[in-house]
Amino acid sequence: MNRIALAHSAPKRGEGPTPSAAAGAAAQGKPGPWPRVVEGLCPTPQLPPQAPPLYHAVPGRWHPGLGHDVRHTELFASADEASGVALALALAQNMASRHAAAQGDDHRPWLWVQDKTAIRLSGRPYRPGLPEGLRHRLIHVAADKPADALFALEEGLRCRDLAFVIGEMAGNPAALDFTASRRLSLAAQRHDVPLWLVRLSARHDLGSARMRWDVAPAPSAPRRWNPDAPGDPRWQADLFRAHVFQPGQWILGDDSERAELAVFTPDHGGMVSDAGDRSLASVQPAA
Numbered sequence: 001m002n003r004i005a006l007a008h009s010a011p012k013r014g015e016g017p018t019p020s021a022a023a024g025a026a027a028q029g030k031p032g033p034w035p036r037v038v039e040g041l042c043p044t045p046q047l048p049p050q051a052p053p054l055y056h057a058v059p060g061r062w063h064p065g066l067g068h069d070v071r072h073t074e075l076f077a078s079a080d081e082a083s084g085v086a087l088a089l090a091l092a093q094n095m096a097s098r099h100a101a102a103q104g105d106d107h108r109p110w111l112w113v114q115d116k117t118a119i120r121l122s123g124r125p126y127r128p129g130l131p132e133g134l135r136h137r138l139i140h141v142a143a144d145k146p147a148d149a150l151f152a153l154e155e156g157l158r159c160r161d162l163a164f165v166i167g168e169m170a171g172n173p174a175a176l177d178f179t180a181s182r183r184l185s186l187a188a189q190r191h192d193v194p195l196w197l198v199r200l201s202a203r204h205d206l207g208s209a210r211m212r213w214d215v216a217p218a219p220s221a222p223r224r225w226n227p228d229a230p231g232d233p234r235w236q237a238d239l240f241r242a243h244v245f246q247p248g249q250w251i252l253g254d255d256s257e258r259a260e261l262a263v264f265t266p267d268h269g270g271m272v273s274d275a276g277d278r279s280l281a282s283v284q285p286a287a
Contacts, residue, residue, distance in 0.1 A: 070244065071188035072181075072195050074209040079121040079200040083217045085168060087235045087252065088196035092164050093131050094261040095194065108163040109137040111156040115149040116142070117170035118200055137163070146173035150180050157187035157195055165193060170200040181207040204240075211245070214238040218251050 073091070077084025096106055112125055119142060127135050139162075143149035149169055156165045165188075169176060185208040188195045197209065204212070215238075220231025234253035239245065250263050 070194075070210040071192070072185040072197070072209045073211045073213070074197045074199055074207055075213045075215050076199045076202055076204065077215040079118075079170060081217055082122060083215045083235050084198040084200065085122070085166065086233060087213070087215050087237065088166050088198055089131065089134070090233075090235075090252070090254065090261050092166065092194070092196060093134065096133070096163065106163050107137070108161055109139050110134065110163045111139045111141065111152075111165045112168075113141045113143060113149050113152045113156065113165070114168040115146050115170065115173075116144050117146075118149075118168040118198075121170055121200055122168065145175075147175040150175055150184070153195065153197070154183055154187050157184065157193045158191050160191055160193065162193055165195045167195065167197040168200060169197065170202070172202050172205055176205075178206040178208065181209065185209065209241075210243045211239065212241040214240055218253070220253070 073088075075084045075088055077087075092110070114122075114124070124142070125138060125140055127138060130138065141149075141152045141156075143152055146169055149167065153165060153167045156162055184195060184197070187193075216236045218234040218236040220234050223229040223231060232254040234251055236249070237252050238249045239247050241247065252261060252263060254261065
């Protein structure tokens with residue numbers, strides 16, 4: 001119980017101001033009279049719990065579920081393994097699951113573009129190995145030259161009937177300069193089609209992507225009932241450039257319990273505990 005609370009009963013005759021007196025004070029520009037207070041009449045009001053902070057209220061720290069309004073992302077990875085495109089698919093699937101929770105399932109197709117060198121280094125997509133919800137919706141384009149791959153990417157981004165676009169390009173081709181990168185960013189932003197461009201064995205060059213990652217494979221946690229069985233995929237992700245978030249490093253992976261992307265260790269900048277929807281301790285691997 002509050003020691004001091006506002007009384008909601010009407011004042012008695014001679015106690016407190018009358019309505020006409022209050023109206024007169026307001027008309028003269030004077031502050032209105034304070035209500036009468038008594039002790040111990042009203043319980044402490046119970047305020048509803050606050051909603052978790054929105055994306056723009058998070059103080060500069062990224063976590064899965066944020067950054068969905070970023071339409072152009074680049075992921076730099078080695079051509080010797082598939083961590084780059086695997087994380088791109090995980091980010092795209094995470095975005096699609098949150099979109100489905102808010103607006104219903106998205107049955108639109110999605111586009112995967114590879115240039116000739118990327119196909120030689122990493123191979124073509126293996127449809128049965130894709131996430132089940134994406135297998136039947138794949139449109140694959142094999143481009144002969146980097147310029148052809150950029151043309152296919154830009155045309156795909158102009159098509160709003162595509163859910164998202166993934167591109168794979170090897171090295172630092174001359175066709176992928178800052179102007180070409182800027183064209184991709186503008187097309188993705190204007191037509192609201194997300195792009196994840198995987199750069200295989202490429203150095204960091206000039207680009208207009210809103211988020212840029214370095215990606216490498218990370219050890220999987222052992223299975224609970226069979227430590228010798230293959231674990232869920234995990235990636236060491238280094239966000240080295242972003243227009244909205246601070247740089248940081250994470251171990252990202254599939255959360256099999258919730259079927260979505262999760263953070264398994266905090267970033268080196270010290271992720272705040274309220275940045276996500278649950279404590280990081282609940283997803284720490286068992287020692």
